[in-house]
Amino acid sequence: MNEKQRSILLDSSSRFPPPPGVKLSYGTAGFRADATILQSTVFRVGILAALRSLKTQSVIGLMITASHNKVSDNGVKIADPSGGMLTQAWEPFADALANVPDSLHLVQLVDDFVMKENIPLEVVQSAVILLGRDTRPSGESLLEAAKQGISSIVGAVAVDMGVLTTPQLHWMVRFRNKGMKATEMDYFNQLSNSFRCLIDLIPPGSSVNVMDKLIVDGANGVGGEKLQVLKKVLHGLDIQIRNSGKEGVLNDEVGADYVQKEKVVPRGFAPADAGMRCASLDGDADRLVYFSAIQNSNNRIRLVDGDKILSLFALFIKEQLSILNDNEGDRETNSYPATLGVVQTAYANGASTDYLKHLGLEVVFTPTGVKYLHEKAAEYDIGIYFEANGHGTILLSEGLLQWLDGRSSEPSLTSKGSEQQKAALRLLAVSKLINPAVGDALSGLLLVEAILQHMGWSIHRWNELYHDLPSRQLKVKVVERSAVVTANAETVVVRPLGIQEAINAETAKYPRGRCFVRPSGTEDVVRVYAEASTEEAADNLANSVAQLVDQFLGFRSS
Ligand SMILES: CC(=O)N[C@H]1[C@@H](OP(=O)(O)O)O[C@H](CO)[C@@H](O)[C@@H]1O
Numbered sequence: 001m002n003e004k005q006r007s008i009l010l011d012s013s014s015r016f017p018p019p020p021g022v023k024l025s026y027g028t029a030g031f032r033a034d035a036t037i038l039q040s041t042v043f044r045v046g047i048l049a050a051l052r053s054l055k056t057q058s059v060i061g062l063m064i065t066a067s068h069n070k071v072s073d074n075g076v077k078i079a080d081p082s083g084g085m086l087t088q089a090w091e092p093f094a095d096a097l098a099n100v101p102d103s104l105h106l107v108q109l110v111d112d113f114v115m116k117e118n119i120p121l122e123v124v125q126s127a128v129i130l131l132g133r134d135t136r137p138s139g140e141s142l143l144e145a146a147k148q149g150i151s152s153i154v155g156a157v158a159v160d161m162g163v164l165t166t167p168q169l170h171w172m173v174r175f176r177n178k179g180m181k182a183t184e185m186d187y188f189n190q191l192s193n194s195f196r197c198l199i200d201l202i203p204p205g206s207s208v209n210v211m212d213k214l215i216v217d218g219a220n221g222v223g224g225e226k227l228q229v230l231k232k233v234l235h236g237l238d239i240q241i242r243n244s245g246k247e248g249v250l251n252d253e254v255g256a257d258y259v260q261k262e263k264v265v266p267r268g269f270a271p272a273d274a275g276m277r278c279a280s281l282d283g284d285a286d287r288l289v290y291f292s293a294i295q296n297s298n299n300r301i302r303l304v305d306g307d308k309i310l311s312l313f314a315l316f317i318k319e320q321l322s323i324l325n326d327n328e329g330d331r332e333t334n335s336y337p338a339t340l341g342v343v344q345t346a347y348a349n350g351a352s353t354d355y356l357k358h359l360g361l362e363v364v365f366t367p368t369g370v371k372y373l374h375e376k377a378a379e380y381d382i383g384i385y386f387e388a389n390g391h392g393t394i395l396l397s398e399g400l401l402q403w404l405d406g407r408s409s410e411p412s413l414t415s416k417g418s419e420q421q422k423a424a425l426r427l428l429a430v431s432k433l434i435n436p437a438v439g440d441a442l443s444g445l446l447l448v449e450a451i452l453q454h455m456g457w458s459i460h461r462w463n464e465l466y467h468d469l470p471s472r473q474l475k476v477k478v479v480e481r482s483a484v485v486t487a488n489a490e491t492v493v494v495r496p497l498g499i500q501e502a503i504n505a506e507t508a509k510y511p512r513g514r515c516f517v518r519p520s521g522t523e524d525v526v527r528v529y530a531e532a533s534t535e536e537a538a539d540n541l542a543n544s545v546a547q548l549v550d551q552f553l554g555f556r557s558s
């Protein structure tokens with residue numbers, strides 16, 4: 001940096017001192033904390049976004065959200081040029097920048113990083129950062145801090161895109177970098193057009209018209225608002241939106257995280273909704289789960305989680321691929337040896353993994369966090385990934401898309417040919433409907449709805465694909481959660497020594513028992529997951545392992 005650049009940065013960063021005694025980490029999904037302590041962090045992430053844009057010579061996204069966390073929290077994360085998560089290679093710099101104690105050290109840190117990464121600051125360059133935020137009340141002032149951070153790097157320009165879902169911002173970044181128009185209206189039009197295309201390709205005879213209405217819990221967040229807009233350009237779907245944010249509190253006993261973890265009906269639903277097809281979005285609309293309330297059951301639900309969405313998508317895609325590859329007696333037709341893989345984490349219900357393997361699919365596991373799942377899924381021609389909590393998407397390779405394009409426009413003289421053409425068109429429509437940058441509750445919801453109509457299935461038929469093993473998740477507060485070190489996609493604890501043996505001994509007591517612990521990347525807790533053949537057994541296993549965690553790492557009085 002030259003003297004002028006240094007002094008601008010020094011001056012602006014001295015106006016954003018970090019809160020004393022707070023150490024933040026980029027974590028599973030960016031920085032998150034109580035909103036009152038985040039001004040300096042968001043300012044500094046603004047600097048990072050500007051540097052990233054200069055380095056990559058591309059548009060970068062900066063999203064202010066704390067997703068499913070409580071309304072008083074907030075957070076910030078970066079979307080890379082592809083629309084995906086910030087490259088993991090820059091996470092250590094993000095941590096160092098967020099925690100550097102004063103502006104003198106900050107300027108030094110930035111200067112060193114600029115040199116190390118060879119970031120072109122000296123030539124007049126322009127960097128463009130798209131800013132988005134969810135509906136949290138703290139969002140506006142944090143957005144201002146981000147703008148200040150961005151403008152403290154000479155040549156960087158912030159473009160405020162307003163209130164958005166997280167996936168909308170990722171989508172905009174991706175398509176801006178492909179030189180395409182990527183306004184919010186383009187997003188809605190693409191979703192509704194590709195949904196319509198899938199509906200138009202439904203084979204005659206499927207029970208398209210018997211689908212009753214879908215009720216959506218908007219978590220009192222941005223998702224409900226945006227779905228309202230999407231509804232206006234959509235045809236062929238009867239949607240009723242609850243918890244749209246006009247009255248209730250964001251994520252307060254509503255939303256996908258609450259529904260999935262507590263397995264109860266969110267607020268805003270009435271006994272008359274029992275049995276209906278319902279969906280729930282999280283606070284920034286990147287997660288989606290379905291459910292139906294059980295009549296007279298104390299608010300209990302039948303949960304149709306991310307694993308089942310994954311299974312539905314996998315079935316549909318597999319069906320289209322087998323239509324396309326059915327070349328028996330027809331040597332003229334070219335086929336494409338498309339690889340299809342599904343990616344899960346240790347939180348996936350064991351019954352879902354068994355089911356997917358039974359379908360003959362390749363199932364692989366990664367640690368928790370979309371950045372890991374996405375990377376793995378990108379290794380296949382079609383990679384489908386989902387976390388059990390409902391965050392996931394489908395990635396299709398460029399090679400396959402080109403081949404599908406060719407197949408869909410070939411003249412078809414036989415009925416098999418025309419079926420194959422339709423299968424190609426369906427997969428192309430899926431690729432346009434689904435968000436290729438990141439999991440997206442709105443596009444995911446439209447794909448689920450299109451596939452249910454294609455199959456002629458109710459939510460109950462879908463839920464019957466397999467039966468979830470009973471499971472329980474608990475959180476344990478410990479002195480230092482980073483003392484828990486895991487291996488093998490987080491299924492084994494290697495530190496503290498001895499705890500894994502104790503967990504194994506406990507798990508062995510339960511038929512179909514499976515249990516693991518890991519430190520959360522978004523909350524100051526250690527998470528415990530347990531699964532077993534009955535609910536009581538899953539609860540007991542989770543409780544006894546939570547006690548083990550407490551014994552090994554908890555707050556014990558001496
Ligand atoms: C068990 C669970 O749901 N974990 C969530 C949660 O991460 P933790 O690191 O477990 O706090 O938030 C992440 C970001 O949204 C999400 O990717 C992940 O799946």
Ligand SMILES: [Mg+2]
Nearest residue numbers: 067282284286
């Ligand atoms: Mg979210």
